[in-house]
Structures are given as C-alpha cells and as structure tokens.
Amino acid sequence: MGSGSRSNRRPGLLDGLDPEQRAAANAPRGPVCVLAGAGTGKTRTITHRIAHLVDSGHVAAGQVLAVTFTARAAGEMRTRLATLGVEGAQARTFHAAALRQLRYFWPRVVGDRQWDLIEGKFRMVGQAAHRAGAATESEVVRDLASEIEWAKASLVGPDDYPAVAARLQRDIPEPAARVAEVFRNYEKLKTEAQLLDFDDLLLHTTAALEEHGAVAEEFRDRYRCFVVDEYQDVTPLQQRLLDAWVGGRDDLTVVGDANQTIYSFGGASPRPLLEFTRRFPEASVIRLERDYRSTPQVVSLANQVIGAARGRPAGSRLRLVGQRPEGPQPRFAEHDDEPGEAAAVARRVRELIDSGLSASEIAILYRVNAQSEAYEQALSDVDVPYLVRGGERFFSRTEIRQAIVALRSAAANGPDGDVVDLVRQVLGRVGLTDQPPAGGAAREKWDALLALVELAEELTATVPETAGSSLARYVAELEQRAAAAHPPTVEGVTLASLHAAKGLEWDAVFLVGLAEGTLPIQHADGDDEAVEEERRLFYVGVTRAREHLSLTWSLSRKPGGRRNRRRSRFLYGLVPEDHPASRVARTGGGARVTGSKARCRVCDGLLTSTIEVKLSRCSRCPSDVDEELLDRLRSWRTGRARELKVPAYVVFTDATLIAIAEQQPADDGALVSISGIGATKLERFGTEVLAVIRGGER
Incomplete structure (x- = not known):
C-alpha cells in the first residue's frame, strides 16, 4: 500500500523537512534509494521515514531493522527514533545485529554450547603464520590479519585466495600461497578452540538463514522493513547477509554517497548502491544535495575537490548546495x-x-x-x-566503570527526582566536583564524568516524557552505549x-x-x-x-x-x-606549476590525469624516455625488491621509473619533484637512483 493512500496520524510529523527529504520520508513502501551528499540530513531523513511508516500503519516498529556501519551512527539513530516517539525499532551495526540473531538461533542451527567471540585475531594469526612458515613480526602479522579480514569480507576462501589476489594485484605481505596457508591455519585454530571472529558473525548468520528454512521463515516474519545507512560501504559479505534478511521481498531503503567510498581496502564497494535501480527497476530514487552542515565557502571547496575526480559514475555526481549563511574562506x-x-x-x-x-x-x-x-x-x-x-576507549576508563556501577546501584533503589540531579549526586561520590581541577589526569577524569551528566541532560531534553525518563532508563541507555562503544562527547x-x-x-x-x-x-x-x-x-x-x-x-x-x-x-x-x-615555480625537469595547476614540460598544456602529472607531460606529447636508462632502473629495482622481500612496485611503480628515465633528475630537488617520490623514498633510494642515472648500478 502506498504511503499516499492514508493520512498520517500525526499531521506534523514531516514538518521541517525540505522537499527532497520529505519525498524520501514519504516515498511508497518498497525499494527506495536515497543518494545523500555530505551534510544533507540523511539520518534525519531516514529516521523520519521509519517514523512515517510506523505512524501510517504500514509496519510495526518492532518489524523494522535499520543497520549502519558504526556503533556511534546506530546510537544516534536510536536516539532520534526515540525523539520521534518510535519505540521498538532495531538500529544496530551489521555485526551487532548478526550477533543478536546468531545467539538466538544457535541452539536450533548448531545445538551445542555457543562459541565465544574473540575481540582480536592478532595472537591466533601469529600462531597460524608460525605454522605456515611465514614471518611473525608484528607488522607482518597485522597485515596478514587485515588480508584475512579482506578475504572473508569479499567472500574469498583460502583455496581461491591466490588466484583472486593475483587477479586484483593485491599488495600482500607474503606470497599468495603462503597467505592462503596462514588463512587456512587460522580458520582451523579458531574452529578447534570453538571461537568466532567478527566476520564469522556475518558468515554464520547468513548460512543459518540460507540453509535453514524454518529459521529464515521466523526471521522474515519478525522483520518486514529494512533500512541500510552508508550503503556505499557495503562489502560482498554484508550484501549477502542483507539479501538473506530481505529474502524475496523489496521493502528496503538504502542511503549512501559514492563520493564517500573510502573503505575499498576492506572490501567495500559502491557498486550495490550504483546498481540498485538495475536490481529494483521500480525503485524510488531521491537525491539530497542541500548541505545544511557547511558554509557556502566550505561547500564550494568540497565541490571543487570531488569535481576533479576521474571516472565518476553517473550516480555519484551529486553537487552540494550550501544552505548556511556566508562564512570565512578556507x-x-x-x-x-x-x-x-x-x-x-x-x-x-x-x-x-x-x-x-x-x-x-x-x-x-x-x-x-x-x-x-x-x-x-x-x-x-x-x-x-x-x-x-x-x-x-571511553567506557574502559576506570572512573567510568566505577561510575556505571554506582549509577546501576542507585537505579536499583528506584529514587525519585530529576534524572540530571540524581546523576550529579551519584557521580559526586566517585569524584565529580562542582569546579574542575587545574589540569592533568585529574582534569581528564573530571571531564569524563561530566560527559555522563551532559548525556543525561541530552536524553532528558530529547526523549519524550511519555517514553519515561527515569534513572533506570538512563542507566540502560548508558549500558547500551557501552556495549556499542558509543561514548558521549568529552571536552577537548x-x-x-x-x-x-x-x-x-x-x-x-x-x-x-x-x-x-x-x-x-x-x-x-x-x-x-x-x-x-x-x-x-x-x-x-x-x-x-x-x-x-x-x-x-x-x-x-x-x-x-x-x-x-x-x-x-x-x-x-x-x-x-x-x-x-x-607562485610560479620550475623544479628540475618536471612540470611547470602555475597558479597551483601542473602544466606539461613540453607544450605547457594543462595536465589532468594522474599519469600525466607523474610524467610531467600530457598524453599528446611524445615520450623522450632513455630506454637504456629505463632498463638499468628496472634492473636496479628488481634487485632492491629482492633484497627487501617486497613486490617490485613497492620500491617504485613502472610509471615512476618511466618518469625518472624521461626527466633524468640530476639532484635531490629534481628527483623529489617527480610525483611518487616523497621524502621517505628519497631518503631510502635517492642516492642509489641518482647513481643509476649517472651510469652506475648503485
């Protein structure tokens, strides 16, 4: 049933939304894609959409599952839904939602003792690396752990890993076959110890829904409406879990901005966002471009930054329009x-x-x-x-743990009175004074305790009285935030x-x-x-x-x-x-820089692509590369990479070697003017490269 077929029970619910936000909040039940630029009020929009669907009787609050990528964002969504009077809707991260579901269905799906969740995989990956004969230095183990996380998020198993890593030219800490063996050992160790990592939460929940019809039926009867925030950052594993949640239905709202895709290294991809209308041709698509966060001056600069991007898909071409008063120039x-x-x-x-x-x-x-x-x-x-x-972490601090214990004890006694005053009284017993200490650790402790008082003030001001504002409710919110690692604001x-x-x-x-x-x-x-x-x-x-x-x-x-x-x-x-x-500058044989624009060293044309800036010449101008020098540089790079036990491109990329062979820098200043040669590489390889240019090997 479309949302226009019945009137709101609260006529003013959507007041204050701009036309595009209102269109998103008021869109018919079914597939909706909101392309929301930075600062355009996407959280406000989607929480009003949920409230509108609930208020209109299209879905019960308890049938809504909203997921996002950070505990902080999930906490903010819950607070805003409470402000709108929506009680019972679930707003969680992907992992928190999966953990809750897996714990519930575990007895039916597995049947034995529930496996524990490991907080970090470093120690176990180190053991797996040792068994595989891989390096076990801290940096390598961290990189191996990250690579395992990427593989699981990308639905790549140990057997398929070498081929996929080669196809994608992954920058990996060990040979692909050895990384795969570490991966295999890690999974075996984890299973033997009956432990789960965070990626397993998504994998096992997906399997429970895909392989057990009764589990899927119960879940889909419980949840009917799905909302996904920051959809541009979804991984293949998260998308598969979302598909298992939704089933064959289409009551799905996604919100995202492809211009803010910054987690590709972890397997995230904007493709599901950009291809949403291909999957759901009947989907409503709304673009939010009115920026309420930043001044027009900041918005203008942001548009210039992203406007210079190359290869932007059509669905990512949002142009922000500043709505705030004028401000200072950047x-x-x-x-x-x-x-x-x-x-x-x-x-x-x-x-x-x-x-x-x-x-x-x-x-x-x-x-x-x-x-x-x-x-x-x-x-x-x-x-x-x-x-x-x-x-x-805020909730790991000693004074905060003590404060929560004291608040929980006070709430159990059911005292009457203003919540903010009660919180101040309780925290006074664990170190919150009327006046702040002078500084140092004592001031940090005071600031942390004061943040708990400010959270009480925030909740009292935003949550309707009908929702209850007792000390017990405040403690419950505090404990929920602690579990979700969503701290209050601390001054600094x-x-x-x-x-x-x-x-x-x-x-x-x-x-x-x-x-x-x-x-x-x-x-x-x-x-x-x-x-x-x-x-x-x-x-x-x-x-x-x-x-x-x-x-x-x-x-x-x-x-x-x-x-x-x-x-x-x-x-x-x-x-x-x-x-x-x-200022106009010319460095070595590099590109001329005028008014912050790089220009071709041959024809003085404007350089636009990354490779043109690196070579300091536009693609139209002929290369003057010294082939003999390029061969010497490649030979030097191969030997250096072998010594360092890294892929050759980690020393210098092919494009950087071509730029060196074309421009033949004679000193440090000219060498560092080549894009891709920063201070670190200059210090590490500069002397050697200049020696190769002069005709020597090292």
Whole structure:
C-alpha cells in the first residue's frame, strides 16, 4: 500500500523537512534509494521515514531493522527514533545485529554450547603464520590479519585466495600461497578452540538463514522493513547477509554517497548502491544535495575537490548546495617543516578557543595515525586539551566503570527526582566536583564524568516524557552505549585520522600534512583507482567542517631538513591565485606549476590525469624516455625488491621509473619533484637512483 493512500496520524510529523527529504520520508513502501551528499540530513531523513511508516500503519516498529556501519551512527539513530516517539525499532551495526540473531538461533542451527567471540585475531594469526612458515613480526602479522579480514569480507576462501589476489594485484605481505596457508591455519585454530571472529558473525548468520528454512521463515516474519545507512560501504559479505534478511521481498531503503567510498581496502564497494535501480527497476530514487552542515565557502571547496575526480559514475555526481549563511574562506598555509606546521595549527586553535569556540568543536585530521604526535605536543605547549580518537576507549576508563556501577546501584533503589540531579549526586561520590581541577589526569577524569551528566541532560531534553525518563532508563541507555562503544562527547580538541572522522563534524577542521606521499598516500601512487579513493578521503575531510576550514602542509619533516616535499596534487586549482604557495615555480625537469595547476614540460598544456602529472607531460606529447636508462632502473629495482622481500612496485611503480628515465633528475630537488617520490623514498633510494642515472648500478 502506498504511503499516499492514508493520512498520517500525526499531521506534523514531516514538518521541517525540505522537499527532497520529505519525498524520501514519504516515498511508497518498497525499494527506495536515497543518494545523500555530505551534510544533507540523511539520518534525519531516514529516521523520519521509519517514523512515517510506523505512524501510517504500514509496519510495526518492532518489524523494522535499520543497520549502519558504526556503533556511534546506530546510537544516534536510536536516539532520534526515540525523539520521534518510535519505540521498538532495531538500529544496530551489521555485526551487532548478526550477533543478536546468531545467539538466538544457535541452539536450533548448531545445538551445542555457543562459541565465544574473540575481540582480536592478532595472537591466533601469529600462531597460524608460525605454522605456515611465514614471518611473525608484528607488522607482518597485522597485515596478514587485515588480508584475512579482506578475504572473508569479499567472500574469498583460502583455496581461491591466490588466484583472486593475483587477479586484483593485491599488495600482500607474503606470497599468495603462503597467505592462503596462514588463512587456512587460522580458520582451523579458531574452529578447534570453538571461537568466532567478527566476520564469522556475518558468515554464520547468513548460512543459518540460507540453509535453514524454518529459521529464515521466523526471521522474515519478525522483520518486514529494512533500512541500510552508508550503503556505499557495503562489502560482498554484508550484501549477502542483507539479501538473506530481505529474502524475496523489496521493502528496503538504502542511503549512501559514492563520493564517500573510502573503505575499498576492506572490501567495500559502491557498486550495490550504483546498481540498485538495475536490481529494483521500480525503485524510488531521491537525491539530497542541500548541505545544511557547511558554509557556502566550505561547500564550494568540497565541490571543487570531488569535481576533479576521474571516472565518476553517473550516480555519484551529486553537487552540494550550501544552505548556511556566508562564512570565512578556507585557509591555506605552507610551512617549512612538520613541527612548525603543528605549532602554527596549535596557535590558531588557541585563537579560536579564546574567541569563544568550544574545544570539542575543533578537529585536527591527518592521513595516518603516526602524524598525531606532533600535534599532541603542540597543543600541550599552548595548554589546549585534546582527545586522540582511537586511543583509550571511553567506557574502559576506570572512573567510568566505577561510575556505571554506582549509577546501576542507585537505579536499583528506584529514587525519585530529576534524572540530571540524581546523576550529579551519584557521580559526586566517585569524584565529580562542582569546579574542575587545574589540569592533568585529574582534569581528564573530571571531564569524563561530566560527559555522563551532559548525556543525561541530552536524553532528558530529547526523549519524550511519555517514553519515561527515569534513572533506570538512563542507566540502560548508558549500558547500551557501552556495549556499542558509543561514548558521549568529552571536552577537548579531537585528533583523528581521516578514516576515523567519517560520519563526524566540527565547527572548525584543520586538514594537516597535505603533502605528496602522505595524501595521496605513497603506496597509492601509480594506481588511478587508489589515487581516486585518496581524493574521496580528502573530500570526506573537507566536508567535516561546518565553518572554519584550514588546509596545511610542510616542505620538510624536520627543522633544518631538506625542503623537498611538494604539496598534494589534490590542492591544484584550490589554492587561491594570490596565495604565496601559488607562485610560479620550475623544479628540475618536471612540470611547470602555475597558479597551483601542473602544466606539461613540453607544450605547457594543462595536465589532468594522474599519469600525466607523474610524467610531467600530457598524453599528446611524445615520450623522450632513455630506454637504456629505463632498463638499468628496472634492473636496479628488481634487485632492491629482492633484497627487501617486497613486490617490485613497492620500491617504485613502472610509471615512476618511466618518469625518472624521461626527466633524468640530476639532484635531490629534481628527483623529489617527480610525483611518487616523497621524502621517505628519497631518503631510502635517492642516492642509489641518482647513481643509476649517472651510469652506475648503485
């Protein structure tokens, strides 16, 4: 039955939605695809859609299963549904939903003692590697664990792994046959110990539904309506589980943005999102492009970033339209070295806080976690509190565990009164004072306890009185968040990787370390698809900012070091023409850079593709490669790769060798001007490469 065939019981339920959001929320029951750009209110839209379906009588709240990819997003969805008066709808991550279902059906499907879930696979993968004769250094074991996760998420078993890895040219830590043997050993060890990893939750739940008709029938009678958030990040394994959930039905709503696909390394693919209408030709498709998060200045920059992407599928061409008032222009800054960059960012953070901006509304985002150290020190130097996202888990802190025990005990006694006041009274007994301590560990503890009070205030303000607001309800929400690793906000500047920042937003965002070799990351160079994913990661970073956006990079790693870095190619065309970093420059035999645009060293035409930027010439101009030098470089690379026990392309890609053989750099400065040769590779291979160019072997 279409949603237009009966009126809402609450006429004002969809008030406040824009026309596109309302169209998505009010779409007929059945397949719906919402293409939602960053900041366009997708969570608001899909929770209103669920509320509308429930309110209109199309589905009972308990028959709704909404899944997303992070515990935080699932928690936010539950809170918003409670605000809309929807009780009983399930909002969980894929893994949390599968765990709940598997525990329920286990006695019928397996019958014996339920297997335990392992938190991390590192130790067992190490044992499997030892049995296979593979390297067991920490870095290798971590890479092997990641490769096993990718294989399981991609529905690739140990027997098929070598062929698939070869076809996809996977960058792997050991020969494919050995990785497969490690994979096989790991699965055997795990089965012998009667343990499950997180991927097994999805695999076994899928098998239970596919292979046991009675289980599938009971599940599908229980759940009738499905919603999938962040659908661009679905893996083949998650898609197969979703298919098992849905069965032959079509009451499915998917929401996503192919421009924010940043987890391909883990098996994610936007293909199911982009091909949704091919699978469901009758599906309603709604595009959300009104950006309510960011100022027009930030939105404009974001559109420029993603507009330069190559090979964008038609379904990904969303162009955001800023809805907020005008704001400051994004800032660009070039620094001599990393410590200087970090110090300048910390000073600007201090200025923003002194002007009245909350520290918790500021984030410093970087490509790799190792970059955080310099910013931790710089923020400490200017007395700014910070939180490293991905550090110690909030609910693992001693004071938080003690606080939950105390709150649970108080709730059991059923005290009357205002929930916020009761929470403050209880936490006062475990260390929450009226005034904060001066600083250090004591201040961190105080801030953490205060966050629990603020969560009580948030729930009291958002959850309707009819839903109940007792201390017991607050403790239940707290325990649910602890189980889902969904912490409340704690005061402090956020330090996070670009991947960890997905789904979050701040008033002020600093994107730091925007240099070639870091963004795009060095191992992505030479692979156009990998470089485009790095561009999307940059786009995600830009779209985290509501108002203030700063983009910075440095030319050297250490003070006094060689200033041989180049700013990221993704900044071409973004840095204003009158900015000092946009000056005309010519380095070695490389491309001429004018107004942040790379130009051909032969015809002076604009370079557009990754390979053109690398070769410093456009595809129309003839190659002047020195074939003899190219042979020498390839011979050197083969020997070096054998010494390091890595694939040859890890040393240098073919495209980088061609660029070297064409441009024949004579010194470090000219060598580092070639795309794909950053500070790390210069330090490791620069002297050798220059020797090969001069005619020697090493």
